[in-house]
Amino acid sequence: MNKTIALAIALTFGLAAPAFAQQGPIKVGTIFPLSGGAGPDGQSVTNSVKLAIEQINEAGGLLGRKITLVSKDDESTPAVGVSRANEMIAEKVDVVIEGWNSPVTLAMQPIFARAGILDITAVSKSDLILAGESNPLAIRINSSNGFDAAVIAKYVVETLKAKTVSFLTQNDVYGNGFQTAVEAEFKKLNFAGQVVSTEKFAFKDTDFRVQLTNLKTTNPDAIIVTNSSNSSGLPAMVEQYRQADLKSPFVGAVGIMLPTVFKVAGDANNGVVSADIYFWNLPPFTSIPENMSFVAGFKKAYGVEPDKSAALGAAALQVWARAVEATKSLDRKTVAEAIRGKTIKGTVFGDATFLPNGQLQPRYVLFKVVDGKTAKLEPLPQN
């Protein structure tokens, strides 16, 4: 009899204790640059996480609890990011969504891993983030350079059927890395043609006439361009490309055709081909209900359409929330294992499939610019 009572008490306490612990809201942390040059971008990502949280709260919350947001500014500085990461740990958040700059992400990863806090990287692109050394349970939403290179290489080889290819490459880790990755993809695709020339320039350059004249002489079947200077370098390059009257198609690396390029260079962008992983108004995203409600909510709350980085922030939160719901757990390892190598339904990206290393499998939209003034794009078929 006594034993039964003791057992009953033990059971009640055993069951009641975690139930008590689970009262109160679930805390989601975000660490993005909110000040300085990248401030507006970081604010947009933070806003979209906030919106995704509000949408879940309105639908009844997560595991029956409300979600609250703790937002912090990494100032694009790894040393500051580290301090903010330690503060997040002190606030006992259940998950952190972070990462605009790769070095900041790389500096924060080991700190969260040691503290046992789940950490999802939204935007930072470095390959080291998923290498498993600083965080064995890493998860990333943005596409990796390898996938970016594959989609461009495939378009040039299989769709354009180019025999001669030239590179117009930004001479730094980003540009050279992308070119190396595309050349590796060429090998995989048994590319029969050849790379006839490589023209290089510096990130800060705005005069590309020498390189473009050389390219005109070479006249390749495709020119693959990396240029991450979206407010000055790339618009200037597109203008000079038109003035030089080159006949070779301009194939831009993934993600370079940002709104500022259209704003500055306008019509000169017509005919540029590129690819990216999110467009709020292009298929297949227009047929994803989660995306449509996110776009409507974003426009209503912030007065603008969501761009790719906003979608990445919302997707990070949604992926985590679905995994928490499915596992009924907030434990770092349990939730991470429900995401890595698995498919999560119901995100702004539709069904989100993750590779075993935590990378979201990207689905690209290849496009051609049809009206640069209004940034009107025409999706291209992918075979």
Place this chain on the structure above:
Amino acid sequence: MTVLDSNSSRSMPPLRAAAIVIFVALGFLLPQLLGGTPVAYSTLTTIAIFAVMCYGVDIVLSYLGEVSLGHTLFWAVGGYAAANLSVKYGLNGWGTAVATIALCIAAAAFLGAVTLRTREFVFSLVTYAAAVVTYEIAFNWDAIGGSDGIVGISALKLPFGFATYVGATQEDLWPVAFALLLLTLAFIARFRRSNLGTRALMVQMNPALATSLGIDQRKVRLAVFMISAPITGLAGWLYAYQRAYVGPDMFETYFLVMMLTAVVLVGRRILLGPLISTAILIIQQNLFSLGGDWNKIVLGSVLTLVLIFWPAGLVGLFRRFRKTTA
């Protein structure tokens, strides 16, 4: 602690020695006294590391009267040495520390020799240029990490023959950071009374007298510069283990501004000055932050105001205030 003890046994009055021992003990227990939370440990460890980083610049400013804008170079040398040698060759903490000291002295000997004839503005400019050039090399050279830096730095291991001290957590790193800070303070206290320290001061304050006494100014300048480098370097060495990631961001102005503010805020040639300034700066950033943009504006304004109105720092202001009221 041993260094301080040996100091006290020689010349210090017992009362002063006892006060120092109590202060050291209190300092060591400070994270516990502040609640023993991980944030207390990590904040205080960071303050200790950054203070040591600033002491390198402090020596150059206080004893040569020059502003070095190139000490981020030595800070990065320490970080990169610790990261590369521990990740690629599995060196323990002693090995990477010795390498840091050697590399910093070599780099300082070179940079010091190049800047021997330069003074004031030109000296600052050349040291800054050196840091910019090194940054470009670190950013573009993949063999030492490139623009992504180096990840996967394992915990600090310091074997003592019979046992190995492992600094895996912030709590474990605190004693190491505290010991490094104490060593630095003891070293600087000793330096102030050393032959080189007094000569350096004479060269700065009265070069004509120094020359008439047969002091080789260039030798003194080079020696002081070479001594300052490994101090900042060892701070970078420990920072690499604390953060477990090293990248070209170690050259960032964030650290440079921290160093410059720390050495002018309280005042020159005040032993605890850089430590107090660093503590003020980090506590402001972490506990009383006004947001990224405002922090920079306030920090920049404070630096400018101090330099224009109270070049002798807060201590100078305090002295002036006392004089006028008295």
